[in-house]
Amino acid sequence: MTVLGALAAQVLHMALMAAAAPTLTGLLRWFQARMAGHIGSSPLQPWQDFARLLRKQSVRAEDTSAVTTEAPIVSAAALAVAASLVPSFTLGMTFARFADLLVIAGLLALGRAASALVAMDPGAAQGGIAASRTLLLGGLAECALLLVLFALALFAGSLNVEVIAAMRIEIAGDWRVGLVFALAATLLVALVDAMRREMLGLGVSGSNLALLELADALRLLVWLDLIGALFLPFGVALAGAGLGEWAIGIFAWLLRLLVFVVVLVLSQTIVGSLGLAAAARTLGVALLLGMLAVMFVLADMSAP
Amino acid sequence: MVLTLLSVLIAGLVLLALFARLVPGPVQTGAVATIAAAVVVLAGVALHSGASAIALPIGPAGAMTHLALDPLSACFLLLLFLAALGTQIAPLTLAGTAATLLAADGFGIVVGLLLLGGQRQLRLSAVAAVCIVVALALFGSAGEFAVLRTMPPDGWRAAVVLLLVLAAAGCLIPLDPAIAAWVMLRVVFDLCGSEQAVWWGVPLLLAGAGFAAYSAWRAALADTLHAVAGAAALLPFGVATMALGVALCGRAVDLPSVASLALAAAWLGVLAHVLCRTLLQLVADEVERSGGTRRLDLLGGVIRGMPVTASSCLSGLFAFALLPPGIGFAAFWLLFQSLLAMARFGDPGLRALTLCVALLLAASFGLATLAGVRLFGIVFLGRPRSPRGAVAEDPRGAPRHVLAGLAALTALLGILPGLALLPAAGWTRAASPMLLLTLRNGAEAPGYSPIFIAAMLAMAGLAARRALRVRREPPREPVWNGGFAALPPWLPFGDPAAQFGAASFVAPLRKLATLLPHIDMQSSLHQMRAAVQRATTAWMAR
Numbered sequence: 001m002t003v004l005g006a007l008a009a010q011v012l013h014m015a016l017m018a019a020a021a022p023t024l025t026g027l028l029r030w031f032q033a034r035m036a037g038h039i040g041s042s043p044l045q046p047w048q049d050f051a052r053l054l055r056k057q058s059v060r061a062e063d064t065s066a067v068t069t070e071a072p073i074v075s076a077a078a079l080a081v082a083a084s085l086v087p088s089f090t091l092g093m094t095f096a097r098f099a100d101l102l103v104i105a106g107l108l109a110l111g112r113a114a115s116a117l118v119a120m121d122p123g124a125a126q127g128g129i130a131a132s133r134t135l136l137l138g139g140l141a142e143c144a145l146l147l148v149l150f151a152l153a154l155f156a157g158s159l160n161v162e163v164i165a166a167m168r169i170e171i172a173g174d175w176r177v178g179l180v181f182a183l184a185a186t187l188l189v190a191l192v193d194a195m196r197r198e199m200l201g202l203g204v205s206g207s208n209l210a211l212l213e214l215a216d217a218l219r220l221l222v223w224l225d226l227i228g229a230l231f232l233p234f235g236v237a238l239a240g241a242g243l244g245e246w247a248i249g250i251f252a253w254l255l256r257l258l259v260f261v262v263v264l265v266l267s268q269t270i271v272g273s274l275g276l277a278a279a280a281r282t283l284g285v286a287l288l289l290g291m292l293a294v295m296f297v298l299a300d301m302s303a304p
Numbered sequence: 305m306v307l308t309l310l311s312v313l314i315a316g317l318v319l320l321a322l323f324a325r326l327v328p329g330p331v332q333t334g335a336v337a338t339i340a341a342a343v344v345v346l347a348g349v350a351l352h353s354g355a356s357a358i359a360l361p362i363g364p365a366g367a368m369t370h371l372a373l374d375p376l377s378a379c380f381l382l383l384l385f386l387a388a389l390g391t392q393i394a395p396l397t398l399a400g401t402a403a404t405l406l407a408a409d410g411f412g413i414v415v416g417l418l419l420l421g422g423q424r425q426l427r428l429s430a431v432a433a434v435c436i437v438v439a440l441a442l443f444g445s446a447g448e449f450a451v452l453r454t455m456p457p458d459g460w461r462a463a464v465v466l467l468l469v470l471a472a473a474g475c476l477i478p479l480d481p482a483i484a485a486w487v488m489l490r491v492v493f494d495l496c497g498s499e500q501a502v503w504w505g506v507p508l509l510l511a512g513a514g515f516a517a518y519s520a521w522r523a524a525l526a527d528t529l530h531a532v533a534g535a536a537a538l539l540p541f542g543v544a545t546m547a548l549g550v551a552l553c554g555r556a557v558d559l560p561s562v563a564s565l566a567l568a569a570a571w572l573g574v575l576a577h578v579l580c581r582t583l584l585q586l587v588a589d590e591v592e593r594s595g596g597t598r599r600l601d602l603l604g605g606v607i608r609g610m611p612v613t614a615s616s617c618l619s620g621l622f623a624f625a626l627l628p629p630g631i632g633f634a635a636f637w638l639l640f641q642s643l644l645a646m647a648r649f650g651d652p653g654l655r656a657l658t659l660c661v662a663l664l665l666a667a668s669f670g671l672a673t674l675a676g677v678r679l680f681g682i683v684f685l686g687r688p689r690s691p692r693g694a695v696a697e698d699p700r701g702a703p704r705h706v707l708a709g710l711a712a713l714t715a716l717l718g719i720l721p722g723l724a725l726l727p728a729a730g731w732t733r734a735a736s737p738m739l740l741l742t743l744r745n746g747a748e749a750p751g752y753s754p755i756f757i758a759a760m761l762a763m764a765g766l767a768a769r770r771a772l773r774v775r776r777e778p779p780r781e782p783v784w785n786g787g788f789a790a791l792p793p794w795l796p797f798g799d800p801a802a803q804f805g806a807a808s809f810v811a812p813l814r815k816l817a818t819l820l821p822h823i824d825m826q827s828s829l830h831q832m833r834a835a836v837q838r839a840t841t842a843w844m845a846r
Contacts, residue, residue, distance in 0.1 A: 054772065057778065058778045059778055059779055059780070059781050060778045060779070060780050060781070061780070061781065061782070061783035062780050062781065062782050062783060063605060063686065063687045063783070064780075065605075065607045065608060065684075065685060066607075066611075067607070067685060073765045073768045073769055074761075074765065076764070076768055077761050077764035077765040077768060078761065080764045081757065081760045081761055081764060084760070095756075096750070097750040097751075097753075098750070098752075098753050098756050098757070099750075100637075100750070100751070100752050102636075102637055102640055102752070103628050103637075103752055103757060106626070106627055106628035106633055107628060107757075109625075109627055109669075109673050110627045110628065112673070113625070113627065113673050113676065113677050116677045116681070117677060117680065117681055117685065120677075120681035120682075120685045120686060120804075121681075121685045121686065122686070122783040123604065123605065123685065123686025123687035123783070123803060123804075124783045124784070124785040124786065124804075125785065125786055125803070125804045126785075126786055127804070128681070128686075128803075128804025128808065128809060129804065129808075131677065131681060131809075132678075132804075132808070132809045132810070132811075132812060133812060135673060135674040135677055135678075136674065136812050136813055136816070138670070138673070138674075139669075139670025139671055139673060139674050140670060141670075142666070142669055142670045142673070143663075143666040143667050143669065143670040144666075146662070146665070146666035146669060147662060147663065147666055150640075150643075150644070150662045150666075153644050154644060154647055154648060157648065158749065158750070159640070159641070159644070160749075160750045162750075163750070202784070203783050206778065207772040210772075211768065211772070276812065280812075280816055291659065291663060294659050294662065295659060298647065298655045298656070298658075298659065301647075301648070301655070302652045302655060
């Protein structure tokens with residue numbers, strides 16, 4: 001029964017993630033537009049965009065290779081696998097044993113690398129600039145993320161998302177200084193990585209573009225779910241929980257996503273759009289916060 | 305028996321090198337390849353049958369040369385000669401490699417290293433050999449390894465031995481980093497015993513972390529194919545060196561599980577290094593042969609004529625860029641886990657060190673992706689930047705199969721790193737059945753399962769492809785190039801200088817680097833020399 005339950009949870013989780021990703025992006029855009037004083041398109045607009053892109057005949061740029069058709073698939077697949085590993089409403093899903101944080105960080109990097117290759121394929125200047133910026137900021141973001149992961153793993157004794165989340169649920173009130181720094185660093189990284197969009201899809205169209213957009217939407221969702229699972233797993237059902245707890249978990253997950261969207265959009269409205277230098281500086285601050293997090297967790301461990 | 309055959313094969317290689325002028329080229333290549341294949345088979349047999357040792361009646365007066373074959377040397381023999389099958393290596397270098405790996409006393413190592421250095425890098429190999437002999441002499445006698453193991457050095461002698469071995473390894477990196485790793489493993493891990501101080505791992509950890517970050521940085525900035533390939537292959541070697549440092553610390557604080565985890569990481573790192581080095585070197589050679597240049601800024605769009613080379617390059621870069629599910633990522637994962645375990649259980653000094661190491665490791669992780677995408681994107685994608693590059697073609701015949709085979713092997717070992725850890729189980733002491741499908745840091749711990757990740761990626765990819773199947777080939781249009789007009793017929797590749805090139809790709813990175821504290825080595829050296837000169841003249845005038 002538990003095996004079946006875990007499998008059901010996994011399938012439900014994947015379906016929810018697939019449904020949530022474009023909707024979340026749409027919601028974010030709608031709220032951004034409202035904050036900027038526009039009416040904004042409907043939160044369901046990304047779904048219509050997908051349908052339109054899939055229906056349209058695609059056009060390929062001259063001088064492109066198989067990378068233009070294959071790399072978007074790799075990018076979307078990497079993000080989809082990452083999304084299936086990060087818990088949303090319950091722990092103890094079938095893939096829980098494989099949900100390693102380093103693997104998730106690696107999959108995010110893989111998705112980014114594949115998208116950058118798509119941008120470089122037509123050989124036009126904008127694509128190259130976009131790829132170069134994506135990888136530079138992505139590299140900085142990964143650097144900060146790895147430090148945060150190091151701090152969390154030192155604290156929890158494992159790099160597995162579920163183990164860390166279960167531990168956070170158990171000692172929800174324990175907010176050490178190191179964890180606060182880690183949360184701040186992750187928020188900054190998520191802000192830059194999920195909100196700053198380079199024009200990677202200029203040279204592609206049709207279903208390839210749809211896949212790239214899907215990967216972007218999934219990336220935002222994976223970031224928000226990661227923050228939720230690692231730092232604020234309120235209401236997440238434990239392994240082997242019943243349907244009632246699942247319902248509470250789903251409700252808490254939706255609430256969490258809404259709060260994150262509000263926080264992201266508000267901070268973006270206050271900070272303004274991030275230029276390259278500002279984004280790099282923000283990530284530098286995140287890096288520093290990550291180092292502080294590791295230092296404080298290490299100091300905590302040294303204290304008797 | 306196996307060892308006797310191996311020494312005969314080494315002698316054959318030396319003879320081939322001596323009479324190279326008498327033997328026609330193709331015959332020599334064939335003979336070297338046959339001998340390399342025989343060595344691979346013999347090393348495989350030796351892994352199965354266990355350790356053996358013989359004494360040859362040659363060497364300094366009144367003494368014998370001892371050779372020994374244990375799991376450690378058999379592993380490295382297997383790896384290095386398997387890689388040698390794919391490339392053309394001088395017979396003398398191969399003989400030196402085999403002699404060094406099989407040596408079981410100081411004399412054997414000296415002979416092996418001098419052969420390895422050959423004429424071109426004799427100075428470096430001689431310095432390394434002297435360092436090792438002095439280090440062995442500090443044990444009490446530079447004789448047979450079996451004797452040395454019974455009397456490990458202690459006190460100041462141990463410290464000097466470590467420094468000398470590190471110096472020797474540093475000299476060996478330009479010759480062959482894998483041999484450098486082997487020297488560290490043999491002397492520091494095997495001969496010095498486990499009763500050493502905790503700080504032994506520290507220089508290795510720092511050197512490895514610095515090396516990894518520096519090679520990733522070099523790979524991101526270098527502007528020729530061969531320079532990028534060379535720097536890229538050194539990143540996994542840096543990971544391996546770090547892992548050796550963690551293993552030493554783990555052993556010193558009596559955590560055998562951490563030590564074996566780190567040793568497994570070190571082996572995977574060396575393996576990734578050798579595979580990356582061979583594969584990227586072959587790719588660089590092929591592209592240069594066919595494209596006419598090794599400068600990144602003159603290549604472009606090569607994938608159209610060279611699909612096999614391009615996919616091989618992708619496989620090598622995947623291993624280098626520490627992306628899952630590649631072999632480099634497996635080494636990185638194991639290293640990260642062992643670092644964590646060391647920080648959790650180690651002493652406070654080590655903990656402070658792990659912060660610094662983790663930062664450098666994270667930086668190399670970020671830079672490696674950038675370097676890999678830059679190399680592939682500039683060389684293989686986009687529009688051709690020169691007429692010769694536009695007509696580059698894949699190699700035919702044997703080189704093509706070698707490339708494809710090596711690329712497939714690299715990808716396979718990335719998906720099944722347990723397979724790569726099997727031959728090394730004798731000296732890493734990592735529990736092999738547990739590791740075959742999933743890398744774990746404990747019997748019950750959840751781990752990293754590359755085959756699961758690969759299967760999931762493949763399933764998601766196939767599903768997406770089926771769902772989005774395109775019924776007919778889409779029409780091709782000129783790309784919108786920021787408002788530039790379509791290219792005139794008399795300028796078929798456009799103006800190469802107007803394309804986004806390798807230097808433009810890292811321009812933001814260079815700009816970012818100016819924010820870091822900058823040390824100008826050249827001018828500091830000049831200033832130091834001037835200061836010394838001033839001091840000398842002042843002293844002379846007195």
